[in-house]
Amino acid sequence: MFEYAPAPESRDVVDLQPSYGLFIDGEFTDGSGAPFKTINPATEETLAEVATASEADVDRAVRAARRAFGTWSAMPGSERAKYLFRIARIIQERSRELAVLETLDNGKPIREARDVDLPLVAAHFFYHAGWADKLDHAGYGPDPRPLGVAGQVIPWNFPLLMLSWKIAPALACGNTVVLKPAETTPLTALLFAEICRQAELPPGVVNIVTGAGETGAAVVNHPDVDKVAFTGSTEVGRLIARGVAGSGKKVTLELGGKAANIIFDDAAIDQAVEGVVDGIFFNQGHVCCAGSRLLVQESIADELLEALKRRLSRLRIGDPLDKNTDIGAINSAEQLARVRELSAVGEAEGAERWSPACELPDRGFWFPPTIFTNVAQSHRIARDEVFGPVLAMLTFRTPAEAVEKANNTPYGLSAGVWTEKGSRILWMAERLRAGVVWANTFNKFDPASPFGGYKESGYGREGGRHGLEAYLDV
């Protein structure tokens, strides 16, 4: 067998500090809560100690953002654009450093951090920098006004990318932000804070407060926050929606998903198999729009399953910093426990479980790529979001049945359709209740394309012209 020698990316490009503070009003400051540790999920080694923002710290951050809002929102769009372009360029220049840090803190393979996350992060800043002086032409009337201070809470699956989805449009539209990164992945957000200083962004325009759920609650419930943006679980999304109801705050929520990836018998099979792999095993399945339900036309189900198993046997699992790794570590012990629990339920309910033979590292949080067959719509693995590398395979007989099964979920974030027949793609896309429908591809993102959900997957859109609405007083 042709074995690739280890090809680890160097850790030395990152200057890890032993402890990190909060970023408020352009300065790094201590938090008044008890600091917490952030670890490398691939090794369980402690990377750094990070400050916890108390309610008082969050209040300081919101007041700083409020002070900065006056000058930032009054600044001509073309001037705001200069800052955003500068940030985008610094992100590109420091992309290797950011990618390595993201991989260390999150557990995702360096190949994905380097080739997917970082290019998209820079693209989001470039794209929204372009909008800053063109908001008159965004379709919201002449001179649309910003909302004020945006309180933003982001998840751990794409730490820096979710930060860019939140901060870039907010700043382009003239808002200032207080952002809380997830407690398991705060480090790239804090390196981003350093980039804001490097770009000489006026103090208070971007504030980063770290901590767990309580800090997040303090951000979204602060009375002087005008806009709440959250990406994360449907459970927390519900809490937030309840908390801000009646407060006059504008809210966008991007929540869970249980996307159907639908393969017709006339699909390009080899590419469909790649699409299934990208759909559910990309980022260890820690993707809200992951194609976690595979719907295959019954006439090709056996053939497709065999091809999929063969392909899974070639996935390379292990050290996320190795440039040849395809599947990295599960982000936390807590998430690993959830993936294990739901997989055990899948077996108990009678579905058949399969994973390729693979050696998992002794330390760290790992779960092998897994396929469940003989899955029924009523099984929990076909209904609950696993948020891990676990695929539930179901079959269908007709296009109408495919649509019916795909839509039979409380979620509606994304869907995929695989067929060489163009008219069928359009027929399906009209009927699928999902914010994004990918045709003959999956998990493709672009800052110009709006992203968001139906039903329990949330509301509001991020990206594109439509995404600007969430940060404008319209």
Next chain:
Amino acid sequence: MTTPLADVASSDATLRAFLHGLPGVDRVGADQRAAMLGTRSVKATAKAEAVDLAIRMVDLTTLEGADTPGKVRAMCAKAVHPDPSDPSVPKVAAVCVYPDLVALAVDALAGSGVKVASVATAFPSGRSSLDVKVADTALAVAAGADEIDMVIDRGAFLSGDYAKVFEEIAAIKAACARPGDGHDAHLKVILETGELATYDNVRRASWLAMLAGADFIKTSTGKVQPAATPPVTLIMLEAVRDFLAATGRKVGVKPAGGIRTTKDAIKMLVLVNETVGEGWLDPDWFRLGASTLLNDLLMQRQKMATGRYAGPDYFTLD
């Protein structure tokens, strides 16, 4: 041939129905997969192994109007001893020449284990009658060629006359036989993917060639651009994998044209490794058709051994 697909070529209609019934190839997805595999980082011991394997897979080629006996003799010497300063360098798989130079190459390589391949069938355009193509092949086979690299009739393929392409390949396959000693020449079928234009056509032409008896399917003549691109090689590897599963017969793959650097060659080996696996990581089943690649492989090999790059004058130009 008694395979599960024996009836496919029984008529023009069945052949056509079969080829058009093959799953399509999505260009975007195929390009993306090949590009992803192109990011594999092959270093250290893995690179050393890959370089030696690549050298053993090279079909050292000269196909110029200006080829002379002297040129071919020099190339044959290089094929046996690629690096005169280092006897540990393995021999290449074969040399590839025009039919009239086969006898000379056979003589120069006698006893070395390096095979002689010859292009034939009105190479590179394939624009002649079947009689001429068979005679061209017979000339090379009679001169002692171990392998015949034929071209398909792209005009017939693109006009949908699959039966004509099939029959030509079958006729050339028959001309490769040496009834006397039982040592038939191996048939490599060149699809000239740069002229087939679509990936769907590449997949269909691959199956057509394999059904007609090809021992190897080869991307290109080297005279047309684009030649051996990674996505095209990927699609052909998928075709031999699926053909083996369907018929039990294993067919080799030879990308040729445009593979100039060690990096290009290693990308090809990665494609093989992650598409069809180690069963094809052998000169019997995978070849690299190239003329300038060998010196770059030698340069990288020496760099790994000594830690320094030697200048181009330290590698022979043959």
